[in-house]
Amino acid sequence: MNLDFLLCAIRELKRNKRRTLALFAGYAIAVSLLLVITAVTVFSKVHQTAVIGTTGTHFVTWLPSCGDLSSLTEEELAKLALGIIPEKCKQNCENCTGCNKKPKDILNEGFVINTNTTRLLTIDLANEINKLPGVRNASPFLMFRFRDPTDNKLFTVGGLFLGHLAVETNSCGTNEIIEGQYLSENSFNKVLVDDGYALNNGLKVGSKVIIAEEEFEVIGIAATGADPVKAEFYMLFSEAERVINRRIHNPLENEANIILVESVNGTVHGQVMEDVMKLMKNDSILTSGCYYPASKAIGLNEKLLWVFIVVILVSSILMTVKLQLSFVAERQRDVAILKAIGWSNSSVIKQMLSESFIISAIGCGTGVLISGLLLCVVPVEHLLGIEMSIGSPFNALSMVAVVMFSVFSGVFSGLIPVLFVLKKHPLEVLRRC
Structure with missing residues (x-):
């Protein structure tokens, strides 16, 4: 396809302007509709993946308290209460660091997760989990059950790190505050209180509570709902360390009893849990079952997207083939005349390809x-009524695919009737046309 053929093609297209404009308009309308449908389809898939992909992608891991206490002698139990670790405990508890940090009131107080008693873990273990593939965030968390000596009531205190995504999804997050404010870096001697506990005990913002003989002010009330890790009070991790140290035999040293984990998305969540269990050498995991159907839905969306793309590409091919067939069918007489005056088959083909290329390229553009x-x-999010922005309305790969298929299918579909005409004698074609 050289310059001479292109110039001839341009002259021919100018000769019948109405037909040329009709072809350009047909291409432009069809391609624009296909591109809009593609943009809407891709955007819908991105939005669904963003929403469904983060459903149930959080879990909590811990080590249950040693089950060998029943096998210890009275002397070993007495020593354990003083922080002296029995030999059998040293051999069995590889990751545990809490044998010499038992609570002074061992019958009522201790490290727990909800109703389960736990061992202590190093914060370094949480950092190792944070480096695992598929882990978005891992955060150490302290939860300790206290006894109020004035009325013997039991309550739990959670110590958290600010700004950790795993805290937001597994425990008391910033979006759960229904009254007052959330904790800040300067929230010393400040606590959040669960709304149910606040209601039952007459607590409100500004109330004073005593924890481990120390006074704290309630600065916020949180509706923690179905969070995997729920406590009656929440405070900064460093504050929780300080008050817990008052109630155990030896102080904490960069330790926690729970690790909160947030996965990247639902498709890798199951593998992340397996990796964490291998690292912990234990199967104590608390998670939401929502991730499993969510991961299946993501896979279904991925398959449906490819189906839509294939349908769109096939539609673009059929559309361009129809337009070009109509165009070349009208040119059968012209093709026969070119043959009659001595044009070779290759020259006729190049001429028709040039015309088809110009029409499809300008129409697609x-x-x-x-x-x-x-x-x-009218952005895609407005068309679908979705509050989300994906930047450019186009997905480059899918858009280029639609345009390329439209152009090339249009160009080469023009060859079909041309080849059919070239097989016949020019006089036979001219008689019929």
Whole structure:
């Protein structure tokens, strides 16, 4: 396809302007509609993956308290209460660091997760989990059950790190405050209180509570709902360390009893839990079952997206083939005349390819501009009624695929009737046309 053929093609297209404009318009409308449909389809898939992919992608891991206490002698139990670790405990508890940090009131107080008593873990273990593939965030967490000596009531205190995503999804998050404010870096001697506990005990913002003989002010009330890790009070991790140290035999040293974990998305959540269990050498995991159907839904969306893309590409091919067949069918008489005056088959083919290429290229380019302007004026999120922005309204790969298929299918579909005409004698074609 050299310059001479292109110039001849341009002259021929100018000769019948109405037909040429009709072909350009047909291409532009069809391609713009296909591109808008593609943008809407891709956007819908991105939005669904963003929402479903983060459903149930959090879990909690811990080590249950030693089950060998029943096998210890009275002397060993007495020594354990003083922080002296029995030999059998040293051999069995590889990750545990808490044998010499038992509570002074061992019958009522201790490290727990909800109703389960736990061992202590190093914060370094949480850092190791944070480095695992598929882990978005891992955060150490302290939870200790206290006894109020004035009325013997039991309550739990959670110590958390600010700004950790795993805290937001597994425990008391910033979006759960229904009254007052959330903790800050300067929240010393400040606590959040669970709304149910506050209601039952007449607590409100500004109330004073005593924890481990120390006074704290309630600065916020949280509706923690179905969080995996629920406590009656929440405070900064460093504050929790300080008050817990008052109630155990030896102070904490960069330790926690719970690790909160947030996975990247539902598709890797199961593998992340397996990796964490291998690292912990234990199967104590508390998670939401929502991630399993969510991961299946993501896979279904992925398959449906490819189905839609294939349908769109096939539609673009059929559309361009129809347009070009109509165009070349009208040119059968012209093709026969070119043959009659001595043009070779290859020259005729190059001429028709040049005309088909110009029509499909300009028509597709116009369609891209129309769809781009349409999606800029009316963004996809407004068309679908979704509050989400993905930046450019186009997905580059899918858009290029639609345009390329439209252009090349249009160009080569024009060859079909041309080859059919070239097989016949020019006089036979001219008689019929």
